Amino acid sequence: MTEQDSPDVLVYEHGDRNEPVLWTENLTRVFGSVAAVQDLNLTVEAGSITGIVGPNGAGKSTTFLMLATLLMPTSGAAIVCGYDPVFEPREVRRAIGYMPDFFGIYDDLRVREYLDFFAASYGAAPAKRDRLVEDLLELVDLTVKRDAFVNSLSRGMKQRLGLARALVHDPTLLILDEPASGLDPRARVELRALLLELKAMGKTILISSHILSELEEMCSHVAIMEAGRLIAQGSPDEILTGLKVARRFRVRVAGEDVARLREEIERYPTVENVSEDEGAIEVEIPGGDDEAVGLLRRLVETGIPVIEFGEITTDLEEIFMRVTKGVVT
Numbered sequence: 001m002t003e004q005d006s007p008d009v010l011v012y013e014h015g016d017r018n019e020p021v022l023w024t025e026n027l028t029r030v031f032g033s034v035a036a037v038q039d040l041n042l043t044v045e046a047g048s049i050t051g052i053v054g055p056n057g058a059g060k061s062t063t064f065l066m067l068a069t070l071l072m073p074t075s076g077a078a079i080v081c082g083y084d085p086v087f088e089p090r091e092v093r094r095a096i097g098y099m100p101d102f103f104g105i106y107d108d109l110r111v112r113e114y115l116d117f118f119a120a121s122y123g124a125a126p127a128k129r130d131r132l133v134e135d136l137l138e139l140v141d142l143t144v145k146r147d148a149f150v151n152s153l154s155r156g157m158k159q160r161l162g163l164a165r166a167l168v169h170d171p172t173l174l175i176l177d178e179p180a181s182g183l184d185p186r187a188r189v190e191l192r193a194l195l196l197e198l199k200a201m202g203k204t205i206l207i208s209s210h211i212l213s214e215l216e217e218m219c220s221h222v223a224i225m226e227a228g229r230l231i232a233q234g235s236p237d238e239i240l241t242g243l244k245v246a247r248r249f250r251v252r253v254a255g256e257d258v259a260r261l262r263e264e265i266e267r268y269p270t271v272e273n274v275s276e277d278e279g280a281i282e283v284e285i286p287g288g289d290d291e292a293v294g295l296l297r298r299l300v301e302t303g304i305p306v307i308e309f310g311e312i313t314t315d316l317e318e319i320f321m322r323v324t325k326g327v328v329t
Helices: 060-067 089-095 111-121 126-139 155-166 185-200 236-243 258-267 289-301 316-324
Strands: 022-031 034-040 049-053 075-080 096-099 173-177 204-209 221-226 229-234 247-253 272-277 280-285 306-311
Touching: 022 060, 034 060, 034 229, 049 185, 060 075, 060 173, 060 204, 089 096, 096 155, 111 126, 111 155, 126 155, 155 173, 155 185, 185 204, 247 258, 247 289, 258 272, 258 280, 258 289, 280 289, 289 306
Parallel strands: 049 204, 049 221, 096 173, 173 204
Antiparallel strands: 022 034, 022 075, 221 229, 247 280, 247 306, 272 280
């Protein structure tokens, strides 16, 4: 493909290849009159597990297809492990391990044959392939299934095999599209543990899901997509800070004097949304730590026997709901 045949993409200068592992600039893909992905500016830092979250149809899979060189962008640019997916697709494919939501399998191959085939496709030396295959099977806990036919595996085992396939060439970046789709709870826990192990081994992981609880315990960074647009990214704390939302605290007293506790809290000038829950008071406090410290000091000075004063952790689902509030799809 010549530059004249290419879409309206930004040409990347090779001398600029530095961290992060992946970035995009106004990456866009249009199908007819529909913009599946629009002006996407995404950054993935080295060594992170970055989760792209969003409902079905948010543009997650389309984004991954463009990053994996399987779909041409309509406009914009992307750099993946220092290479341009449009102009340097072979280099990108050597640097990434891509696992789509639904991937093809060869039913008449045994598990070890399946991995050996892909290892050979990536140019692994024949003398090293047996050891490579055995190491991968051990990593994904499929050693006992090495001689089983692929079509005999459960859904969870097939997902682990697909992940092993994505690792045969030791990629820098893993791009995993809904890897936990269709898995039972145990298989999801096992997959999460495996991804954390891969992160500890130095892999950078970009993973998508529309089930936020799947990403809650393993993602260091989150990117939230809605209707083809990236509307927030960063660590969960950074996203909450950007939203400038109040922090929510739970306060409990010794004894039964909850009414007095609530009365004193409501007198504090900056609190919001005071409510009672199972004998404790929940309250939103705008601002930083100073405001929370001020409220606790006031309660102690007035003789309230506080036995619990802690921040209620905001989970990924609540962050998503707050970020997408008011977004028109």
